[in-house]
Amino acid sequence: MTRSSVRTVAILDDVVTKLIAEIPDMPAELFPENPAAYRLNHPKGALLLSFPGSQFDALVRSGQNVPAKAGCSRPQARTIGLTITVVLRQLNGRDGAVDALDDVRDALRGFRPSGCRSDLEFVAERFLGEMEGNWQYAVDLVTTVWDGAAAQT
Incomplete structure (x- = not known):
C-alpha cells in the first residue's frame, strides 16, 4: 500500500502544537474518543481538536489529453475540515469562552500546517450550548492539500 505524503494525523498534531505554544494557559488536545466520559480537569477549560472530514475536488479528465492507464493515479485537491471545540467554565469576561474564541x-490566523497548500481558513463559529456548567463553542476551519502527491508545493 502506498501512503500519501500528507497525513491527516500530522496536520492535527501541528495544529495542537501551535495552540499549545500560542495559548499556554489552556490545554489543547485531540477530541476525546468517548466524549460522554470526558472530564474537564483544567480550572479554566480546554481546546479540543477534531477532524469532521474532507471534501475532494473532482479530477479533471480531458479525454484525449490524459489517456487512462492501468495503475495510473493523479493527485487530487483535498480540503480538510477541522473543528476546535472551546470548552470553558466561564462564558463571558477575560477568561470566558467568548474571549477564548478570540x-x-x-x-491560528496565518498558520499553515506542514505539508498543506494553504493557511488555515476560518469558516464558522457556533455556540454548542452549556453542559454541567461548561460553555461550548465550535470553531470550524479548513486547509488544503494535494492528496496523493509526492510533495506539497
Missing part, C-alpha cells in the same frame, strides 16, 4: 483565531 485567542484561538489570533493563534
